[in-house]
Amino acid sequence: MAEVALVTADSGGVAQVLPALALLQHHVTLAPMTTSGLAAQAEADVLLIDGRLDLVSARSLCRTAGTEGILAGAIPVLLVLSEGGFTAVSPSWGAGDLIVSTAGPAEIEARIRLLVGRAAPSPVTRTGNEVESGDVLIDSEAYTARVDGRLLDLTFREFELLKHLVSHPGTVHTRAHLLQEVWGYDYFGGTRTVDVHVRRLRAKLGAEHDQLISTVRNVGYRFDPRGSEPASSDDDGDAE
Numbered sequence: 001m002a003e004v005a006l007v008t009a010d011s012g013g014v015a016q017v018l019p020a021l022a023l024l025q026h027h028v029t030l031a032p033m034t035t036s037g038l039a040a041q042a043e044a045d046v047l048l049i050d051g052r053l054d055l056v057s058a059r060s061l062c063r064t065a066g067t068e069g070i071l072a073g074a075i076p077v078l079l080v081l082s083e084g085g086f087t088a089v090s091p092s093w094g095a096g097d098l099i100v101s102t103a104g105p106a107e108i109e110a111r112i113r114l115l116v117g118r119a120a121p122s123p124v125t126r127t128g129n130e131v132e133s134g135d136v137l138i139d140s141e142a143y144t145a146r147v148d149g150r151l152l153d154l155t156f157r158e159f160e161l162l163k164h165l166v167s168h169p170g171t172v173h174t175r176a177h178l179l180q181e182v183w184g185y186d187y188f189g190g191t192r193t194v195d196v197h198v199r200r201l202r203a204k205l206g207a208e209h210d211q212l213i214s215t216v217r218n219v220g221y222r223f224d225p226r227g228s229e230p231a232s233s234d235d236d237g238d239a240e
Helices: 019-023 035-039 055-064 083-088 105-119 156-167 175-183 192-205
Strands: 003-007 027-031 046-050 077-081 097-100 125-127 130-133 136-139 144-147 213-216 220-223
Touching: 019 105, 035 055, 046 055, 046 105, 055 077, 077 083, 077 105, 083 097, 097 105, 130 156, 136 156, 144 156, 156 175, 156 192, 156 220, 175 192, 175 220, 192 213, 192 220
Parallel strands: 003 027, 003 046, 046 077, 077 097
Antiparallel strands: 125 130, 130 136, 136 144, 213 220
């Protein structure tokens, strides 16, 4: 059973937006189609955004829930549409999946299950001194890191930063937090040094894997073992 937040302006609730959802065992919470209403659903497993009657508001809320929005892409979005609404949607909306409002219970169940499954961070495997998440394997004793079996040539600080990120997949870390955890309390440099080291790590991971470290704009960084998001980088310059 999933915690489902239905974001809608329809006073009829589930019965009007997605009737077959009421036949399933999921716990459904209704939320208004506002930014504050969306922000209050941070504990939901999946967001259902009602786009049947107001595509403009639905698009705005999809983007607000996305990787650069208030929920930082942490909760997958299932956009509910009428048949005619499908022609208006584009990847830039940021919805994880689409469903027609007349869908049956089996289809709704499958789409929710797949969305929730994809959103769950890949488990961290710890064996002795090794930490593995996604395609990255860290050996703390040998101070080595591999991506897809390829050995990475990392400095000590790059290694420590990657190890910390890999050990907490899906977690958004602020620059200040990373500076504290990786550089320590006695480091007097600014948080910009984190941006520089992330840029270097992405370059060493290579074009096929640089998206493993994603930017949450105005917040910080997270390790995404699925590598499903572009590595939006806002860093430049240099630091030690």
